[in-house]
Amino acid sequence: MTFENTRAFAQQLDASDELRKYRDEFIFPQVNGKQVIYFTGNSLGLQPKRTKAYVDEIMNDWATLAVEGHFYADKPWWDYQERFAGPLSGIVGAKPSEVTVMNTLTVNLHLLMVSFYRPSAKKYKIICEEKAFPSDQYMLQSQVHFHGFEAKDAIVEVKRREGEHNIRLEDILAKIDEVGDELALVLMGGVNYYTGQVFDMKTITEAGHKYGAYVGFDLAHAAGNIKLELHDWGVDFAAWCSYKYMNSGPGNVSGIFVHEAHHNDTDLSRFAGWWGHNKERRFLMEPKFDPVRGAEGWQVSNLPVISLAPYLASVEMFAEVGMDKLIKKRDLITAYLEFILHEIDKEIDGTEFEIITPSNKEERACQLSVFLHGQGRALFDYLMKNGVITDWREPNVIRLAPAPFYCSFEDMYEFGQILKKGILKE
Ligand SMILES: Cc1ncc(COP(=O)(O)O)c(C=O)c1O
Numbered sequence: 001m002t003f004e005n006t007r008a009f010a011q012q013l014d015a016s017d018e019l020r021k022y023r024d025e026f027i028f029p030q031v032n033g034k035q036v037i038y039f040t041g042n043s044l045g046l047q048p049k050r051t052k053a054y055v056d057e058i059m060n061d062w063a064t065l066a067v068e069g070h071f072y073a074d075k076p077w078w079d080y081q082e083r084f085a086g087p088l089s090g091i092v093g094a095k096p097s098e099v100t101v102m103n104t105l106t107v108n109l110h111l112l113m114v115s116f117y118r119p120s121a122k123k124y125k126i127i128c129e130e131k132a133f134p135s136d137q138y139m140l141q142s143q144v145h146f147h148g149f150e151a152k153d154a155i156v157e158v159k160r161r162e163g164e165h166n167i168r169l170e171d172i173l174a175k176i177d178e179v180g181d182e183l184a185l186v187l188m189g190g191v192n193y194y195t196g197q198v199f200d201m202k203t204i205t206e207a208g209h210k211y212g213a214y215v216g217f218d219l220a221h222a223a224g225n226i227k228l229e230l231h232d233w234g235v236d237f238a239a240w241c242s243y244k245y246m247n248s249g250p251g252n253v254s255g256i257f258v259h260e261a262h263h264n265d266t267d268l269s270r271f272a273g274w275w276g277h278n279k280e281r282r283f284l285m286e287p288k289f290d291p292v293r294g295a296e297g298w299q300v301s302n303l304p305v306i307s308l309a310p311y312l313a314s315v316e317m318f319a320e321v322g323m324d325k326l327i328k329k330r331d332l333i334t335a336y337l338e339f340i341l342h343e344i345d346k347e348i349d350g351t352e353f354e355i356i357t358p359s360n361k362e363e364r365a366c367q368l369s370v371f372l373h374g375q376g377r378a379l380f381d382y383l384m385k386n387g388v389i390t391d392w393r394e395p396n397v398i399r400l401a402p403a404p405f406y407c408s409f410e411d412m413y414e415f416g417q418i419l420k421k422g423i424l425k426e
Pocket of ligand 1: 193218
């Protein structure tokens with residue numbers, strides 16, 4: 001398709017957008033009396049209008065049924081999490097038994113490390129990407145210390161090449177071969193939070209397995225954003241948060257995936273709690289732990305149902321639309337945003353910014369990370385003041401994620417106009 005940097009062309013794209021009715025399903029903040037252009041769905045997704053009814057339902061059940069709500073609410077609380085298995089497994093490419101919802105992301109990664117990082121003197125190294133999200137770095141460091149290793153020996157980062165912004169797959173595979181039999185675990189982001197680079201999880205998983213290592217992914221920036229086939233790829237475990245592309249609300253509950261290959265291994269070490277215990281016998285209050293044979297066997301506590309309610313609203317909305325349609329629009333709107341950025345760069349006659357996200361479609365999804373040369377924070381502040389909600393990452397990067405559920409093509413055009421004014425200081 002030949003794009004044009006005009007409002008009429010953007011409106012034409014909106015008119016033929018099969019997801020356009022969903023834009024009205026979200027609540028947009030206002031700046032200067034106008035609905036914002038929201039680019040931070042990769043950080044905190046917008047609130048869907050239908051979410052409140054899901055939360056109200058729990059509040060009403062609590063008011064009218066109190067403790068009886070656990071069993072007699074329309075959606076009983078004791079097995080509320082089971083409602084996620086169908087829709088969520090479709091979103092991440094899993095079997096329903098391989099996914100569940102619980103805790104928050106970093107907590108879940110720690111819990112999964114209990115099962116999937118069991119180092120020995122000879123096999124103790126972890127491969128991760130350079131500049132992984134800080135919480136993952138702290139999590140990995142504390143895990144290796146906990147097992148009596150030094151982070152500098154046990155954690156092996158795959159680096160970017162000099163002058164490059166992204167990590168090459170060939171370098172990840174070479175590092176896996178280099179570490180070889182000492183490799184205990186590969187744990188990486190599925191999509192890098194800073195650059196938006198999508199990693200080839202299938203190939204990385206196969207490579208890690210060649211050396212008998214477990215392979216897991218932090219899917220914070222992948223869930224609800226890219227096509228995942230976690231079961232078929234043979235990924236051992238994964239976890240993600242629900243508040244970014246999945247629009248479930250600030251700091252909300254995480255999802256996990258555990259491959260069915262591990263479900264019957266009841267000797268696998270884990271930190272247990274009563275919500276991971278055999279469902280039929282949970283309330284018999286027996287002393288011996290008998291894990292559910294599925295991802296739910298990693299549950300610990302009874303669930304924060306008030307928090308799960310917005311997440312349920314979200315996964316049902318995803319199931320209604322399906323990842324394929326979201327990805328189709330995602331690719332078009334991201335390509336249009338890329339075009340607009342290049343057009344504005346030409347119009348202002350200078351290289352003011354550089355897109356550091358890979359340009360190849362296989363390696364990118366919704367996010368474009370833009371390095372601002374010479375402009376920096378003042379331009380970011382201008383955008384924010386003028387109703388473009390984006391975020392700033394040191395040293396000089398703004399991240400733009402046109403979430404396909406609620407961003408419009410006209411937003412992209414309008415953003416280009418505001419950006420141009422901000423650069424030319426008109
Ligand atoms: C890639 C990645 N990993 C981990 C986290 C931490 O998530 P939480 O604070 O929910 O544990 C984030 C949060 O933004 C993230 O982007």
